[in-house]
Amino acid sequence: MLRLSFALSRHVLLRKSILASCKRTAAFMSTLLINQPQYAWLKDLGLKEENEGVYNGIWGGRGEIVTTYCPANAEPIASVRQATLEDYEETIKKAKEAWKIWADVPAPKRGEIVRQIGDALRKKIKDLGSLVSLEMGKIFVEGVGEVQEYIDVCDYAVGLSRMIGGPVLPSERPGHALIEQWNPVGLVGIITAFNFPVAVYGWNNAIAMICGNACLWKGAPTTSLISVAVTKIVAKVLEDNKVPGAICSLICGGADIGTAMARDERVDLLSFTGSTKVGKQVALMVQERFGRSLLELGGNxxxxxxxxxxxxxxxxxxxxxxxxxxxxxxxxxxxxxxxxxxxxxxxxxxxxxxxxxxxxxxxxxxxxxxxxxxxxxxxxxxxxxxxxxxxxxxxxxxxxxxxxxxxxxxxxxxxxxxxxxxxxxxxxxxxxxxxxxxxxxxxxxxxxxxxxxxxxxxxxxxxxxxxxxxxxxxxxxxxxxxxxxxxxxxxIGGAFGGEKHTGGGRESGSDSWKLYMRRSTCTINYSKDLPLAQGIKFQ
CATH class of the missing domain: 3.40.309.10 (Aldehyde Dehydrogenase; Chain A, domain 2)
Structure with missing residues (x-):
C-alpha cells in the first residue's frame, strides 16, 4: 500500500512538473515577436515559432534549439533547431548527389533558374529586408538594400551564364589547337557572418550556381531565421523547376559544423566570411587537406x-x-x-x-x-x-x-x-x-x-x-x-575582397567566377602527324 501511495505521489509530482514546464513554454512562446500582430509578416516568409534549420531537399534538424533575439529591444523573435554532425553527413551526401544532376544542366538553363530566384526574392524584398532589420539590427533601407544586392547578383549571373569559358589559343604545332576548358569545382561550402546575412550568401550562391556547383550554406547562428527564410524562397524555385533542392543545401549550426566543413575533402571550395582570427584557423584546416578557400575577413x-x-x-x-x-x-x-x-x-x-x-x-x-x-x-x-x-x-x-x-x-x-x-x-x-x-x-x-x-x-x-x-x-x-x-x-559589378589579413579572396563581379571553377588546358591534335612542342625530336 505504501509503495502504491508513493508511486501515485511521484506520478502527481511528475504531472505537476510537466504542466509547469508546459506553462513556462507557453508563456515563452507568447512573448516571441513572431506571435505579435505587428510582426505577422514573419509568417509570410514561412517562419514559425520553432523552425527546422537543415535543408537538403527536405527540412529537418536534430540539434539544439537556438532562439534569436532582436538587437533593438532584446526580445526573442523565434527559434531554429540546429544541425547535428549526423545531419551534416546526410546533407553533404545529398548535396554531392544533387551536383551530379546540376552539373549536366547547360549553363544558360542554370542561369534561367537563377533568374527565377532573383524574381522570387523581388516579391519578398520588403519582408526579407524587414527580417534583416529585426534579426541583424541594420536599418530598414540597408536591410532592403542587402536583399537587392542578392537580386542584382542574380541578374548579373544570368548574363554571365552565357559568357563563362576560356579562349581558344594558337598552337605552335600544325594541326593542333589549345583550348582552355572551365568546369565547376563541385560543392561550394559557404560560411557567412551576421553583418551581411543575405548579400554575402547571394554573391556566392548565384555565381556558384551558374558555374554548375551545388552549395552548402552555414549562416551565423544569431541570424538563423534569415538563413531559413532565404532558403525557403530558393528551395521553392528549385522545386518548381524539378531539380534537386539539395543543390542549395542549408545547415544551421555552430563551430562544430564550420569545422567539419573546413576539414571535409568533399567540400571542393570553402568560402568563409568572418573575423581574421577565425579565418586563419579555417584557412589552415582547408590548406592541410590541400583544399581551396575563399576568404573575406577583417578590414581596418x-x-x-x-x-x-x-x-x-x-x-x-x-x-x-x-x-x-x-x-x-x-x-x-x-x-x-x-x-x-x-x-x-x-x-x-x-x-x-x-x-x-x-x-x-x-x-x-x-x-x-x-x-x-x-x-x-x-x-x-x-x-x-x-x-x-x-x-x-x-x-x-x-x-x-x-x-x-x-x-x-x-x-x-x-x-x-x-x-x-x-x-x-x-x-x-x-x-x-x-x-x-x-x-x-x-x-x-x-x-x-x-x-x-x-x-x-x-x-x-x-x-x-x-x-x-x-x-x-x-x-x-x-x-x-x-x-x-x-x-x-x-x-556588385566589380570583384570584392582584400589583401593581406583580409584574406585575398574575391567575390561578386569581374572575373570572380573563376574561383568557383577548375581550369584545364586542353591540346587537341586534329592532324595525322605527331609533332612535339619546342621542336623536340623523339625518334
Whole structure:
C-alpha cells in the first residue's frame, strides 16, 4: 500500500512538473515577436515559432534549439533547431548527389533558374529586408538594400551564364589547337557572418550556381531565421523547376559544423566570411587537406582627406562610412586621416553631423542608425573607447552606451591618437572613428598601408597626379581603392575582397567566377602527324 501511495505521489509530482514546464513554454512562446500582430509578416516568409534549420531537399534538424533575439529591444523573435554532425553527413551526401544532376544542366538553363530566384526574392524584398532589420539590427533601407544586392547578383549571373569559358589559343604545332576548358569545382561550402546575412550568401550562391556547383550554406547562428527564410524562397524555385533542392543545401549550426566543413575533402571550395582570427584557423584546416578557400575577413579601412578636398563630399562620405550599419561593415571607415591644415574644421563639421543622426528602431523608415548586433559587441565598444583614452585619445563625440532597451551605443569620434597606436591598429566592429593628422602624401600613404588588413580605402583630392599615385604600385595596398567616395557601398559589378589579413579572396563581379571553377588546358591534335612542342625530336 505504501509503495502504491508513493508511486501515485511521484506520478502527481511528475504531472505537476510537466504542466509547469508546459506553462513556462507557453508563456515563452507568447512573448516571441513572431506571435505579435505587428510582426505577422514573419509568417509570410514561412517562419514559425520553432523552425527546422537543415535543408537538403527536405527540412529537418536534430540539434539544439537556438532562439534569436532582436538587437533593438532584446526580445526573442523565434527559434531554429540546429544541425547535428549526423545531419551534416546526410546533407553533404545529398548535396554531392544533387551536383551530379546540376552539373549536366547547360549553363544558360542554370542561369534561367537563377533568374527565377532573383524574381522570387523581388516579391519578398520588403519582408526579407524587414527580417534583416529585426534579426541583424541594420536599418530598414540597408536591410532592403542587402536583399537587392542578392537580386542584382542574380541578374548579373544570368548574363554571365552565357559568357563563362576560356579562349581558344594558337598552337605552335600544325594541326593542333589549345583550348582552355572551365568546369565547376563541385560543392561550394559557404560560411557567412551576421553583418551581411543575405548579400554575402547571394554573391556566392548565384555565381556558384551558374558555374554548375551545388552549395552548402552555414549562416551565423544569431541570424538563423534569415538563413531559413532565404532558403525557403530558393528551395521553392528549385522545386518548381524539378531539380534537386539539395543543390542549395542549408545547415544551421555552430563551430562544430564550420569545422567539419573546413576539414571535409568533399567540400571542393570553402568560402568563409568572418573575423581574421577565425579565418586563419579555417584557412589552415582547408590548406592541410590541400583544399581551396575563399576568404573575406577583417578590414581596418581608412579615408584620407587632403587640403584640396571638397568637404561637401567628405563629411557625408565619412559619416556614412563610419556610422552606416552602426560600424559593423567589413568596409566601415575606422581611420580618418586629415591634412593638418583642415583637421579642426573637418572634426567640427563631422561632430555636428553626428549630432543630427536619427537613432531609433531599425524598422522605422526614418531611422539612420540602429543597434549593435549583440551585448558582447557593446562590451567590445566600451573596451575600445577605454583603451583609446588610455593611449592618449580624446573622445570628441559619443563614447557611451545609450540608456534605452537593446544594444545601442553612441557613434563615436576619437582624436589625438598616434597613427600607430595599438587601438588604431585594432579592428573593433563598432562605430568608432579615429581621426588622425598628417602632413605629407608620402607619410599618409604609408600609414594607410601599415595595418595588417587590406580591404578598403578612399582618398579625397582634386589632384589628378595624386589620384593616380594612390591607385598605383606605391599607393593603397587594398583590394578596394576609392577616390572621392566612402570606403563602403561597393557595387556588385566589380570583384570584392582584400589583401593581406583580409584574406585575398574575391567575390561578386569581374572575373570572380573563376574561383568557383577548375581550369584545364586542353591540346587537341586534329592532324595525322605527331609533332612535339619546342621542336623536340623523339625518334
Amino acid at each position: 579601412n581608412a579615408i584620407v582627406v587632403f587640403e584640396d578636398a571638397d568637404l561637401n563630399l567628405v563629411i557625408p562620405s565619412a559619416l556614412f562610412a563610419a556610422v552606416g550599419t552602426a560600424g559593423q561593415r567589413c568596409t566601415t571607415a575606422r581611420r580618418l586621416f586629415l591634412h593638418e591644415s583642415i583637421h579642426d574644421e573637418v572634426v567640427e563639421k563631422l561632430a555636428k553631423a553626428y549630432a543630427q543622426i536619427r537613432i531609433g528602431d531599425p524598422l522605422d523608415s526614418t531611422t539612420l542608425y540602429g543597434p549593435l548586433h549583440t551585448k558582447q559587441a557593446v562590451m567590445m565598444f566600451l573596451d575600445a573607447v577605454e583603451q583609446a583614452e588610455q593611449q592618449g585619445g580624446s573622445v570628441v563625440y559619443g563614447g557611451k552606451v545609450l540608456n534605452r532597451p537593446g544594444n545601442y551605443v553612441e557613434p563615436t569620434i576619437v582624436t589625438g591618437l598616434l597613427h600607430n597606436a595599438s587601438i588604431v591598429h585594432t579592428e573593433t566592429f563598432a562605430p568608432i572613428l579615429y581621426v588622425l593628422k598628417f602632413k605629407t602624401e608620402e607619410e599618409v600613404f604609408a600609414w594607410n598601408n601599415e595595418v595588417k588588413q587590406g580591404l578598403s580605402s578612399s582618398i579625397f583630392t582634386k589632384d589628378l597626379g595624386r589620384i593616380f599615385r594612390w591607385l598605383g604600385p606605391k599607393g593603397s595596398d587594398c583590394g578596394v581603392v576609392n577616390v572621392n567616395i566612402p570606403t563602403s557601398g561597393a557595387e
